[in-house]
Amino acid sequence: MVTYLSLLRGINVSGKRIIKMDALKQLYEKLKFKNVHTYVQSGNVIFSANKEDTKQLAQKISVQIEKEFGFDVPVIVLTSTNLKAIIDHNLLAKDKSKNAEFLHVTFLGDVPETFDKDAILKVKHPTEAIEITSSAVYLYCPNGYGKTKLNNTFLEKNLKVPATTRNWKTVNELLKLLTRGSLDKSQS
The missing domain is CATH 3.30.70 (Alpha-Beta Plaits)
Known part of the structure; x- marks a missing residue:
């Protein structure tokens, strides 16, 4: 397992594209990610997953957000080394x-x-x-x-x-x- 950081673009800003952190955490858990933690309300999520390409992880998260919340959210995924x-x-x-x-x-x-x-x-x-x-x-x-x-x-x-x-x-x-x-x- 590798620990990753995902940064979501443009959620919970100016009352638009609202995603509660509890719902976001549940979405990550549905994707079978482990040790999911959010930080502040602007879409920072730390999670563990099997080693995978960060672009593929970002795409997987973005697709699931669109399915569950109905809007496109660009996602950037980093490892601790990247950050x-x-x-x-x-x-x-x-x-x-x-x-x-x-x-x-x-x-x-x-x-x-x-x-x-x-x-x-x-x-x-x-x-x-x-x-x-x-x-x-x-x-x-x-x-x-x-x-x-x-x-x-x-x-x-x-x-x-x-x-x-x-x-x-x-x-x-x-x-x-x-x-x-x-x-x-x-x-x-």
Whole structure:
């Protein structure tokens, strides 16, 4: 068994596409996943499953959500190794002049093939910072994520890949929980 993290895009935001965490947990259990735990109301689920391709797991979860709830929800699945690498590569977090409270990570469902970086940088506020990699976009939004034009929808459209964004505190907490889940598995 491997412990995974799934990130669901766009549920329980602005009163749309509501999925209660209990119902989401039950859905994962119907898929025969073990040790299912949710974290906050925005679609973060840690679970254990037989070793499987993360894209196949994401597809399986997304299909089941559409069956049960009637709407399409993009899902990104990561292992603890994937998540740790994304955290470790965040150069903005290593910049001591940046307040971690304003850091965000946009997780990418696929590697962006071609995109116009200048078009993305054109909407960036002068106080903001952005770093784009093959698996994540790192954002620093000192005026608040709710005010940036570099939001999830904009990045998805311009990078042409599914994506979902979490704040830096949540990302680090998810790694702790995911690693703890992995440790629990090795001890049982």
